[in-house]
Amino acid sequence: MLRAGMIRRVAGGIYTYMPLGLRAVRKIEAIVREEMNRAGALELLMPAVQPAELWQESQRWTQYGPELLRLKDRHQRDFVIGPTHEEVVTDIARKEIKSYRQMPVTFYQIQTKFRDEIRPRFGVMRGREFIMKDAYSFDPDKAGLERSYQQMYEAYGRIFKRLGLVFRAVAADNGSIGGSGSHEFHVIADTGEDAIAYCPASDYAANVEAADALPLIEQRSEPQAALTKVATPDAEKCEKVAALLGVSLEHTVKSIVLAIDANVEVDASPLTPHGSGGSTPQIWLLLLRGDHTLNEVKLGKLPGATGYRLASEAEIIECFGARPGYLGPIGTPKPVKVFADRTVAKMSDFIVGANEAGFHLTGVNWGRDLPEPVVADLRNVVAGDPSPDGQGALAICRGIEVGHVFQLGTRYSQALGATYLDESGKAQPMVMGCYGIGISRILGAAIEQNFDARGIIWPEAMAPFEVVICPIGYERSEMVRMAAQGVYAKLLELGIDVILDDRGERPGVMFADWELIGVPHRLVISERGLKESQFEYQGRRDAQPTLVAVTAAPELISAKIRAAFEY
């Protein structure tokens, strides 16, 4: 974007949008605004500078980190530059909304926000000053919130579709804000920060951290092999064991040993022989198939897992009688709580450590050789896993988060006392949702998804211009000048966003500039072509130009652009 002259850096994470960049921003804004209005949301504009009092009421004055830019006015009163507007909008709602009859209502704004990132990076993708569309819904109850949420969810889908982006709505982990439903909208791009599991055959998508990992074995087979202790010298990893024994990695099971410190433990399960001794930690053994990896988000949600840590080598030796690399669930000197991943729980004739250095056990079978385990979803999904919606196999891709819809609940309405009178005249807290789109971030994400070695390839909907006319010899040739101005006027007339490059640059410079800028359609006008009554058309993704009759060119381009806007 810097090279293409779309933005200029003013300070770290702070940019000026130059004319070309701003044109793209405005096109994105217009689509977002149309779809918000269509969804019945009301546009307003809240201030960037907000009084600290509101943030004190919500407790975020102290909870929010140094990303919150705090400042004092000339009277030494505290203010913030808003990174988000839950407080201000809830203040508006508590003053404006008195009765259930005034809901549902959704307010939105498109506004410049500020978040004092410690390390701003990726240009406009993680800047400090950025443009955001934020919306807030107010409903009398949870059912209303779900309807409002659904409307915004659908509007977001229309927005990203209209913008011409490949995207996924991803079920998201709620994090710490504490609502009950949340989706992130990701633009798919190899350079994305987030890994996303999705089903190409359906709408299913989730952050890899949040995606359900189904068992890869439908039905556990009957034991075929006898339990056998085999020597596996220097084979502390499943890969080495499998290679040594000449079996596939899918027959091995890895052991991960956790310690749950008693003072953090809040769960009092009857299955826990340890933990009663006060400071003695409880030891957990997690079993995953050799080719799988542990998902710590899922682990953290297991009852009783609060405050888990990896066990120390001393703790492991005390419990298992062996050092890491040869551990397993069978014959531990002290009892441990065993959790098997869903897939491991369906395995038979598998291989685990023998709790003796240099040895593993093969032909291990649940029920026969060891008790049935506690079964849990413990692993990260991998490509090829069945989709949780049963519609096919999962694929993994990377994405850039550009939107987020979130069921807030009553977090802010309770803190700020935003109540309404219900049908029986009783005061109730409003039930809120919040919905964000990073307008300036979309610019960066669209480019990460659409570029080549020559530069940006804008989707038509947000291209600074849809068409560029490149006349060769503009200053020299009257014929070229007339033709260029003629087709320019004709395209304008057809409602096409066209620019005529009248700088008189050499063709190479002109073409390189516009390919870098990423205008999706190009029409080249030359004397040579005009002698044959032809222009040269080239789409930004086309390998070669196409000759097109002068008279047919406007309609050809118009048709291509109309096609790009069909959704």
Place this chain on the structure above:
Amino acid sequence: MLRAGMIRRVAGGIYTYMPLGLRAVRKIEAIVREEMNRAGALELLMPAVQPAELWQESQRWTQYGPELLRLKDRHQRDFVIGPTHEEVVTDIARKEIKSYRQMPVTFYQIQTKFRDEIRPRFGVMRGREFIMKDAYSFDPDKAGLERSYQQMYEAYGRIFKRLGLVFRAVAADNGSIGGSGSHEFHVIADTGEDAIAYCPASDYAANVEAADALPLIEQRSEPQAALTKVATPDAEKCEKVAALLGVSLEHTVKSIVLAIDANVEVDASPLTPHGSGGSTPQIWLLLLRGDHTLNEVKLGKLPGATGYRLASEAEIIECFGARPGYLGPIGTPKPVKVFADRTVAKMSDFIVGANEAGFHLTGVNWGRDLPEPVVADLRNVVAGDPSPDGQGALAICRGIEVGHVFQLGTRYSQALGATYLDESGKAQPMVMGCYGIGISRILGAAIEQNFDARGIIWPEAMAPFEVVICPIGYERSEMVRMAAQGVYAKLLELGIDVILDDRGERPGVMFADWELIGVPHRLVISERGLKESQFEYQGRRDAQPTLVAVTAAPELISAKIRAAFEY
């Protein structure tokens, strides 16, 4: 605006624009944007948060008062929230513009700014956070600047005309910024802060402080009366002298005595017998016609007037031998420097104090009774004065400043080193102009110009809605509902910005709400009217409603709105 629900206060001088208010803002912005683009200006968007370094380069980091909101980011680096963008845009220009071939160029933006007013007041008219259009032109020389300035001046005229406002472009005093040409655009309103002198027969307008006061007498008459000392007991004011002597106030001349302290005096005029004594002040006597008032801005511009002050009573008695109330230019014990206003200099047979308590001189004539004075424009213009452009008589009105165009020159380009290479390859500072429009201020000014006891009367161009449909019995009557929805759809189809009040309120409440909000056209639909196939139309300024045939209503309203947009 608060009562009409257009804005909500968040903190002192900080407001949320509610949906109705924001609609008006967006309409103003759209017109401003169209006219800026038409004038060839390029839109960009600079950041609100600006690094202190740029303000240090321009020296305004120290020169700007506490209106400049300063803050530190998490790394303790200094920033400001921009009240204006000369520094940022000059930084852009010095990086982008290398050659005279790249000029002229004018950049503009529409953006939220912040000025930490000590006493924010008048709602959005003098808020702290406000929306502004600011533009900056860059030219290679003064002649170019004047062309760019003229283009912006004309664009501003079109903008305010299209907005439907009565306005004046007023020649302004440059103040302290130090350019050489400047106009303010004022919306005319009785409550305006500024007094404006204008010529109803021409385009001439100027701040009263800046308006040229021409002599009210074309040719000095020959003396008719003899110089006579008359007793005027208790007549220290011209009004009393005129009454006592039975002449009009226009025959009297008032004396104002100034002291110019020597240490501040920079002018070394041969006319100054005083002032050589180091600390002895020079005494000036200003003569104005009895019915005129002193203009201190003009006084301040007299050569040598730097550091003037009113003379003390002791200084007056020492120079004039009399106390204030009976002073005059004739027979002073010590010499004083006499300045006559242009009108006084043309008077004959006039009356001044005799420098003796209780006495005045009548029949005073220049040349005969005292030497010719230094002549200067010293007074404020009054209604009826000849317009300086010779096109008629001046009128005085009050105005609200909503726009300002300003020839900056090289103030910022020199400070920030924004140079270009001229045709001979020599580095030259760019010559700048700056051009502001207070978008949010226009809202307030439009209302100050257009209101009555019932509320706002919006000009069509910025009305939140052009038409409101008020159905009586909307929830009760199928017939009314059908008709309301039908005419609503028809008006939308005609491209009219219409709202249907479907709240089901009583007529009185409905009418009062929409009159307060100020929608310019109203269509009332009732069962009674429908039985006669009639709607009731009322313009916001109409005293009475008019009956209109159901079938004719859409076209009638459309015609009225088209007429309002003709300019």
